[in-house]
Amino acid sequence: MSARKPLPRWADLVLVPALNLILAFVVSGLVVLMIGENPIEAMEIMLFGAFGYGEGVGYTLHFATNFVFAGLAFSIASHAGMFNIGAEGQAYVAGLGAIMVGLALDQTHWLLVMPLAMIGAGIIGGFWGFVPGYLAAKRGSHVVITTIMFNFIAATLMVYLLNRVLKPEGQMAPESETVEVAGRIPQLRQFWDYFGFAPVNMMFFVAIAALIFAYILIWRTDLGYRIRTLGLNSQAAHYAGVSNSRIMMIAMTISGAMAGMIAVNEVLGVQSRLVLDFVFGYGFTGIAVGLMGRNHPIGVALAAILFGALYQGGQELAFMMPGITREMILVIQALVILFTGAMEGLFRTPLEIMFTRISSSRQSTGAAEQATE
Amino acid sequence: MPDKVETSEQRPETAAVSQTGEMAIELIGINKHFGPVHANKDINLKIRRGTVHGIVGENGAGKTTLMSILYGFYTADSGEIKVNGKTAVINDSRHALQLGIGMVHQHFMLVENFTVLENVILGVEDSARLRPSLDRARGELKRLAEEYELNVDPDALIEDLSVGQEQRVEILKALYRGADILILDEPTGVLTPAEADHLFRVLETLRAEGKTIVLITHKLREIMAITDDVSVMRRGEMVATLSTAKTNPEEIAELMVGRRVLLRVEKGEANPGEVRLQVRDLVVKDEFGVERVKGVSFDVRAGEIVGIAGVDGNGQSQLLEAITGMNRPTQGEVWVNGKQITFTGDDGAAVFRRAGVAHVPEDRQEQGLVVQFQQWENAVLGYQDDPRYGTGVFLSLDECKKEAQAHVEKFDVRPPNINLKTSSFSGGNQQKIVLAREMSRDPDVLVVGQPTRGVDIGAIEFIHNQIIAMRDAGKAILLVSVELDEVRSLSDRLLVMFDGHIVGEADPATATEGELGLLMAGVNDKKDAAE
The missing domain is CATH 3.40.50.300 (P-loop containing nucleotide triphosphate hydrolases)
Structure with missing residues (x-):
């Protein structure tokens, strides 16, 4: 029996993340202060860098695109009760699917390449998620362990492939061949020079579609109903005739495929070739995005924009303020991840106590009746 | 009495x-x-x-x-x-x-992988070193055990104890802390x-001690x-x-209820028809590989309620799981409407539902409901495949909500709000949500486990009447309950289960509590003769 009641929805969705974020910025501000820079000024530079001009906005949206895919990858698995922290590796190997389609169909049209590259990346990323899902469903292995290990396997596999297989003859750098024509997904700046040199591309719209797709999948389909039932109460799912092992594998596959979209965005949208470590930690940050977004597409979208702004504003800050190095930016980003992701529950308990104290007529009668038992 | x-x-x-x-x-x-x-x-x-x-x-x-x-x-x-x-x-x-003032909670507050002794001193250790506290507690427990018949091995791990023994530990904890009330x-x-x-004997001793x-x-x-x-x-x-x-x-x-309540169930004569559920030589193991059902056979006919009585933990739960597809029997057969039901995957519950078996599980919060769901989402749990809720990949929310609304009205679920989180309903109303879902499906066979566990009197009467109404509508009903009064008053035939076997069949109208008690305790003439 607990004397506390769960938070109202608005507090859960808005107040808790907002408080976490404010705390993160206050602590970051103190860090900036400690190294002798002005935190207010730093904040202004970051905000301007992220939203103040076209190119900044373009970069913010580009990063946000990656975070949407990574955040959704985490969330979809999370709804099935699986803690998929392997989006990094899933996105990395999915790069193979993207570049193979890009190179093979370089002489066609991007409208053909983009969907096929998404399918290719989705299949390989999905497979990289499916295997941990299979091991969890059939062998009882914990996905946290297996997905971490699959991140390492992905990293070494890609180093091998880039050095030994994909690297064209006579080239020094461990990179694949470059796509030249149709393999390049058009960047929005080609149509709208507001974005300057920012690499935000057509995959931005795919990210928006992915958010809608995730919402429909989770809350409007039969499969989503099963996924949520499994995630909330696996015994009830078993009782309801849900094949838990199948749903685990399906959810992990969808999750991996979603992570694979990062590869399409980065490989064909920005680099035009497969390079080492192109995932650049987006997959890991996606965990924080998913947690902060409470596994809901709207939350994920907002969190993705926040982290996109942090990445872009942070780069700008490192450039503008000589006292603040790239490492400092990582510290600030890490603080935000720490307070919004890992320590997400920090304010929850005190808030629950506070809300219980001042609980008033907002509470529905049923909820209160429960509390009397 | x-x-x-x-x-x-x-x-x-x-x-x-x-x-x-x-x-x-x-x-x-x-x-x-x-x-x-x-x-x-x-x-x-x-x-x-x-x-x-x-x-x-x-x-x-x-x-x-x-x-x-x-x-x-x-x-x-x-x-x-x-x-x-x-x-x-x-x-x-x-x-x-x-x-x-000491309290023994409904759900025990014990550390599973601590010993009895460690649990008893938890929070009231005398010093930083545990040894003196443990020694003192050991002596004190010995005294309490003798005085109040509260025997528990002080070095046993909590996870190895039975529920009754765990409760004794809770009482010992309270007494060790000097509880008078x-x-x-x-x-x-x-x-x-x-x-x-046994608990009542302990309570009587405690009362005698003031x-x-x-x-x-x-x-x-x-x-x-x-x-x-x-x-x-x-x-x-x-x-x-x-x-x-x-x-x-x-x-x-x-x-309690504010109106007259019938403590006895009013029901007419059963009118058994054809056999709907046949169970033959069923052997079921639990998740630890222990054989819990050891060769059970029985029939349930349309229009009758067959009750299974027995002390909790004699294989009833595993029997229920096997005849609803939640667990695969290692041997034996289950036939529904003359067809043998088998399955290969881990979605056997769906196979049995399609065959016409509805299941009200023993534990509604752990199995029968997703308590985090809104009520309407639980109204379709297990029937999410039904084309009524949308063919293809989509789930028709409107149809689900319509169904939920019908359940709420028919079963008088309170508060009648289908958008309320299921955990906000009281135990009795949660059970009504499960019963409404399983009964509204017009199943041929209804398997009910502990229909009124944790349910208040007013709701018990309602639930019993609904089960009788299902029987009169020609359904075959298998009822498992550890409440002897309940199985006796509802059932038309009564089977007694002990140690994985059905040890006897009794007519609930004529069998005395004493006879049933002996059967439930495993004392059976035939069995004794065989040994």
């Missing part, structure tokens, strides 16, 4: 004790609000020292809230608490313990009849068997405090 005689013999001496003592607890004008709900309205209660005082009421009547105020979980909005005649302010459970919240809900009898016991329950049988006084709560109010000797179950039930 035979057990009433036994206790009434002891009552004169306990009455003598209580006359000398003053009030152990006095509650004066206690009020507690949760938002708009007035959970406790101006409660006045006097509990005499050295007595067993029962508090009864339906779920949501405010019993637990009142006791939580006494134990310091909640603070009252207004009112006064007197312990042993002195006004007390109880802000937390530590404070309550200092005043000599012991609050027990629904103590027999999880116990076998034998364990419950301890005061507050027993929260909704089982009238227990009230009649053990208490000296009984207080009845209804909708947050204390409606009466009676001397148990001067009242009867019917009066208490009426006070």
Whole structure:
């Protein structure tokens, strides 16, 4: 029996993340202060860098695109009760699917390449998620362990492939061949020079579609109903005739495929070739995005924009303020991840106590009746 | 009632004790609000020292809230608490313990992988070194064990103990902390009849030693068997405090519900038709690979209720799982409507549902419901494949909600709000949500496990009537319950299960409680002859 009641929805969705974020910025501000820079000024530079001009906005949206895919990858698995922290590796190997389609169909049209590259990346990323899902469903292995290990396997596999297989003859750098024509997904700046040199591309719209797709999948389909039932109460799912092992594998596959979209965005949208470590930690940050977004597409979208702004504003800050190095930016980003992701529950308990104290007529009668038992 | 005689013999001496003592607890004008709900309205209660005082009421009547105020979980909005005649302010459970109030919760608060001894000293260690505390506790436990018949191996791990033994540890914990006043919240809900009898003997010894016991329950049988006084709560109010000797179950039930309640089920003659469910030589293992059902065969016909009685843990749960597709039997066959049902994947429950078997599971919160879901989402749990809720990949929310609304109306689920989170409904209403879902499907076979576990009296009557109505509509019903009264009054045929076998069949109308008790305890002429 607990004397506390769960938070109202608005507090859960808005107040808790907002408080976490404010705390993160206050602590970051103190860090900036400690190294002798002005935190207010730093904040202004970051905000301007992220939203103040076209190119900044373009970069913010580009990063946000990656975070949407990574955040959704985490969330979809999370709804099935699986803690998929392997989006990094899933996105990395999915790069193979993207570049193979890009190179093979370089002489066609991007409208053909983009969907096929998404399918290719989705299949390989999905497979990289499916295997941990299979091991969890059939062998009882914990996905946290297996997905971490699959991140390492992905990293070494890609180093091998880039050095030994994909690297064209006579080239020094461990990179694949470059796509030249149709393999390049058009960047929005080609149509709208507001974005300057920012690499935000057509995959931005795919990210928006992915958010809608995730919402429909989770809350409007039969499969989503099963996924949520499994995630909330696996015994009830078993009782309801849900094949838990199948749903685990399906959810992990969808999750991996979603992570694979990062590869399409980065490989064909920005680099035009497969390079080492192109995932650049987006997959890991996606965990924080998913947690902060409470596994809901709207939350994920907002969190993705926040982290996109942090990445872009942070780069700008490192450039503008000589006292603040790239490492400092990582510290600030890490603080935000720490307070919004890992320590997400920090304010929850005190808030629950506070809300219980001042609980008033907002509470529905049923909820209160429960509390009397 | 035979057990009433036994206790009434002891009552004169306990009455003598209580006359000398003053009030152990006095509650004066206690009020507690949760938002708009007035959970406790101006409660006045006097509990005499050295007595067993029962508090009864339906779920949501405010019993637990009142006791939580006494134990310091909640603070009252207004009112006064007197312990042993002195006004007390109880802000937390530590404070309550200092005043000599101990509580045994419905769900035990024990560390599973600690020993009994370690659990007992948890939080009241004498020093940083554990050894002296453990030694002192060992001696104290030995004394308590002898005095109160509370035998538990002090070095056993909690996870190895039975539920009844775990409860003994909880009582020992309270006594070790010097509790004079012991609050027990629904103590027999999880116990076998034998364990419950043992608990009552312990409580009687405690009373004889001058301890005061507050027993929260909704089982009238227990009230009649053990208490000296009984207080009845209804909708947050204390409606009466009676001397148990001067009242009867019917009066208490009426006070609880606020209207006359039929404690016996009214039903007509069964009209059995063709065989719907056939079970042949079923052998089932549990998740640890232990054989729990050891070759069971029976039939259930259309239009009859077959009850399975037995002490909890004799294979009933595994039997239910095997005939609803949640577990695959290692041997034997299950036939529904003349077709053998088998499955290969881990979605056997869906296979059985398609074959026409509806299942009300024993544990509604762990299996029958996703408590985080809104009510309407649970109204389709298990039937998500039904084309009615949308063909193809999409789920038709409108159809689900329409169905949920129908359930709420037909089964009088309160509050009638299909968008409310399921965990916000009381136990009885949660059970109605499950029953509504399974019964509305017009199944050929209905398998019901513990239909009224943790459900209040008013809802029990309703649920029993619904089960009878299903029978009269020609469904084959298999009922498993550890409440002997329930299986006896509902069933048309009664099978008794012991140690994985069906050890006997009885006519529920004529079999005596004694005969059934012997069967449930595994004493069987035929079996004894065979051995």
